[in-house]
Amino acid sequence: MDMNAPLxxxxxxxxxxxxxxxxxxxIGFGFFLEQAGFGxxxxxxGQFYFRDLTVFKVMFTAIITxxxxxxxxxxxxxxxxxxVRVLPTYLVPQLVGGIIFGVGFVxxxxxxxxxxxxxxxxxxxxxxxxxxxxxxxxxxAEAYPLISDWYSSTAMGEVTLSQLLNVAPGTMVFIVVVxxxxxxxxxxxxxxxxxxxxxxx
Amino acid sequence: MTNPKPYLNPYLAGIGLxxxxxxxxxxxxxxxxxxxxxxxxxxxxxxxxAPEHARANGLYRDYLNTPSGNPxxxxxxxxxxxxxxxxxxxxxxxxxxxxxxxxxxxxTVSGRLVYAxxxxxxxxxxxxxxxxxxxxxxxxxxxxxxxxxxVFMIAVFASAYAAAFLFRRQxx
Numbered sequence: 001m002d003m004n005a006p007l008x009x010x011x012x013x014x015x016x017x018x019x020x021x022x023x024x025x026x027i028g029f030g031f032f033l034e035q036a037g038f039g040x041x042x043x044x045x046g047q048f049y050f051r052d053l054t055v056f057k058v059m060f061t062a063i064i065t066x067x068x069x070x071x072x073x074x075x076x077x078x079x080x081x082x083x084v085r086v087l088p089t090y091l092v093p094q095l096v097g098g099i100i101f102g103v104g105f106v107x108x109x110x111x112x113x114x115x116x117x118x119x120x121x122x123x124x125x126x127x128x129x130x131x132x133x134x135x136x137x138x139x140x141a142e143a144y145p146l147i148s149d150w151y152s153s154t155a156m157g158e159v160t161l162s163q164l165l166n167v168a169p170g171t172m173v174f175i176v177v178v179x180x181x182x183x184x185x186x187x188x189x190x191x192x193x194x195x196x197x198x199x200x201x
Numbered sequence: 202m203t204n205p206k207p208y209l210n211p212y213l214a215g216i217g218l219x220x221x222x223x224x225x226x227x228x229x230x231x232x233x234x235x236x237x238x239x240x241x242x243x244x245x246x247x248x249x250x251a252p253e254h255a256r257a258n259g260l261y262r263d264y265l266n267t268p269s270g271n272p273x274x275x276x277x278x279x280x281x282x283x284x285x286x287x288x289x290x291x292x293x294x295x296x297x298x299x300x301x302x303x304x305x306x307x308x309t310v311s312g313r314l315v316y317a318x319x320x321x322x323x324x325x326x327x328x329x330x331x332x333x334x335x336x337x338x339x340x341x342x343x344x345x346x347x348x349x350x351x352v353f354m355i356a357v358f359a360s361a362y363a364a365a366f367l368f369r370r371q372x373x
Contacts, residue, residue: 108320
């Protein structure tokens with residue numbers, strides 16, 4: 001079978017069409033975020049008090065769905081994986097950025113995508129969160145000349161977990177699926193324990 | 202007063218999101234994102250107010266440097282415009298549009314808004330440091346098994362759980 005995806009990389013459509021596709025994909029993205037309940041900061045924050053582990057469940061279901069889809073499409077020769085851009089790794093900046101991001105997440109109650117959904121469904125805290133994000137981007141941009149060397153440090157290139165651990169891509173996919181399934185079972189169990197009606201309101 | 206519909210089962214919502222992400226891979230050879238779109242929008246704003254300042258800064262310059270030369274004519278900007286529409290349509294269909302401030306019953310509205318701003322600020326800054334957010338790094342890079350994306354995702358969860366006790370009053 002001929003590889004002809006990613007379609008854009010094979011020149012099947014132009015930039016204008018790509019931007020229209022971006023809009024349609026965004027509609028799907030926003031729709032499922034809202035359907036999952038991610039327009040609500042109370043629901044999102046519930047993740048960090050073991051009250052409601054929807055964030056974990058949705059995220060890992062999405063990750064394994066897309067990962068398995070891409071893996072099998074490339075196995076059948078329908079997608080050329082070398083043309084799907086893997087984000088390059090900058091180990092220390094990504095670790096530090098994740099730590100800062102995590103504090104912001106439990107403090108503000110949203111992430112960049114979910115605060116959009118919160119804002120358009122009427123949540124004032126979503127709008128304010130959006131403003132705060134612009135302030136954070138502004139501070140980073142103005143500080144950029146001072147930290148750009150550090151920002152580009154510990155560069156490891158486009159490295160995947162299977163390359164790092166030296167296992168076949170199929171094995172790595174299988175390991176991630178098993179971890180996710182164990183995680184789902186753990187999440188269901190934790191929700192049961194932490195939602196027992198025992199606290200005096 | 203109409204009652205909001207219940208949320209979609211989390212595993213079904215996850216499959217839906219995963220298929221949206223997969224369609225981005227297959228059609229475009231790239232994944233989803235959010236923080237990058239805000240950087241593009243912000244850069245466009247800086248460029249219209251202070252163009253010399255924008256061109257002198259390495260980060261703004263990167264975001265000005267699009268195929269069309271217009272920082273707003275970016276894939277992620279159109280995608281986020283779609284997110285706003287999709288989120289609104291979903292909220293409308295499920296009767297969940299409410300003008301409100303979400304918080305726990307013991308917390309004040311003004312306190313919540315201060316935390317929302319400060320949290321947004323940290324998250325905006327952190328997503329720039331990490332070159333992406335929960336969409337671009339955790340979801341997209343997670344599905345592509347990128348090492349840095351998994352490091353980012355684990356760091357986000359570990360740090361949010363570690364800091365959760367500081368914000369308990371806001372959420373419980």
